[in-house]
Amino acid sequence: MTYKIGIDAGGTHTTAEAYDQNGNLLTKVETGQGNVNADYEEAMANIKDAIRQIQAELGPDCEKILAGIAGVSVTGEYAKISQELANTFNVPSKTITDSAIALYRALKGKDGILTIAGTGSVVNGLQNGHIIAVGGYGHLLGDEGSGYAISIAALKKALNTYDQGKTSPLTEMFTRHFNVNRMEDCNALVYRMDRPQIGKLALLVSSLANQGDSDAILVLEDQADLLAHDILMCLDRFTTPKPMDIAFTGSVLTKNEVVRKRVEADILAKYPDANFIISDGGNASGVLYDEATDYTRPLIK
Template sequence: MTLKYQIGVDAGGTHTTAIAYDLTGKELARSEAGPGQVNTDYNSAINNITTAINQLINQIIGDCQRILCGIAGLSVIGNASEIAGEISAKSNNLPTRAITDSLLALYNGLEGEDGGLVIAGTGSVFNGLQKGSIITTGGYGSILGDEGSGYAITISAFKSALLSWDKRQKNQLIPLFNQLFKVDNLVDATAKFYKMSNPQIASMAVSVAKLADNGDKNATSIIKKQAELLARDIIIGIDRYEEPKPMKVALTGSVLANNQMLRNFLEEKVWAKYPDVQFSISNGENARGVVFDKSKDYRYFTSH
């Protein structure tokens, strides 16, 4: 009997993970490739996504039923159907669907149930699922949104350091960023900042969080503010649910998985309005969202 399987692809800002599952949800194989964020470098992202997919197709002897691609930046540039078509054309014309990486995480985090999922890594977004309808708040990219993300934390902290530097006030964020940028003063740090990618900037949030954990008031203020902004997006999303509102909220992404202080501030803010919300951490592979996707919007694509 021919092995039937499906492929889930989690294409993020730092790397792409493709995982093949049989129809019961058992993992068969996985592959990795470079960044898959389409609004940063489109051609490179598509190449990385299709490379990861084709590695699995070439490795597994069987019949691939469908490919679900969760792609960072898709909500910014749109054209999901066209992107799915291009990926399909470069992947044996298999039935393909393209969605945002946050929606893929929603399918995985809730395992097909109604509720919400917050993703906060390089960027951030809240997605809610109720009776098959999707509710989205935030997710507007690093310039217009991404509250509570690693990028937003770093930017907010760096601005705090620069303001204190101009005022010649003490602020532990100043030596922190001098160290991170490997410079002697923040003027030189700004020059380096504008040459960095969003993931590189976001990675500095870990150091800001550690400073907050050590009791620094400025770093703590940054973490609290960003947590409350992200909580605001959650509350707006829950507000938009129909009654009875689902109260399950899964959290995923490097910031939420690793920053207990931010999670505490976030949960307190949400509970102030919705005390029945049940939070959980989703640590599974988001590519597994293909197992729970109930959409019929898979079709064969061909290149033009």
């Protein structure tokens, strides 16, 4: 039986899924981190391990491998990785970013936009086979509307209140969370956290916003505006007729109603016929929607 493999290789784990000709899921395996910019050797070992497990189960008749890999947009090693996979497994292979395979999956191969906002954020538009990327420049230079950006903006807002010699529900939330007496004392602790840990503080901000706190709501709305601005730039760059499907994925957009509703309102103000889709779950199935034939062939038969 022939099958195709889709891979979603991200910063914490790699998911590989195999589908038959009718799009039925045959099997799914998960291995470790797959970000080739964080650790190329480790990521490639985890990606190959996932493919090997599937071949061991389903046999050699794999038709193609579409690998969506985190970090490849930074390293630029699309061709190198495609050739390495094609040669190792003797299967036509193609490497794209993890956000691109998520885009194929979210829009089922149709043109439109995928907006991801989790710990980081990025906007990817697809029109006539051409991808337009907006944002996604990482925690220092971008990631508007991400959990990380929300957390930092909320901490800055609370520090501003503290600098005025005042307290607020936001300062009280942070000092309680970090178990310190003064807002200022949160800082040293924040600088010792990694980015995903900082990003999770956004959950506290959301929870305070849901209780109606104006500072928390303002922080979320500001970040939503920045993210909507990125999506609008992508829509502006589409040629007419513009595709109007806009998919959202990532914890901030799928779980935070304040952010998603504000983003939707900002977009509808300029593009009233925009259509919003929520896409959560596995992106490896994006392989089902890539009709392109530009897969790298094995050098050794």
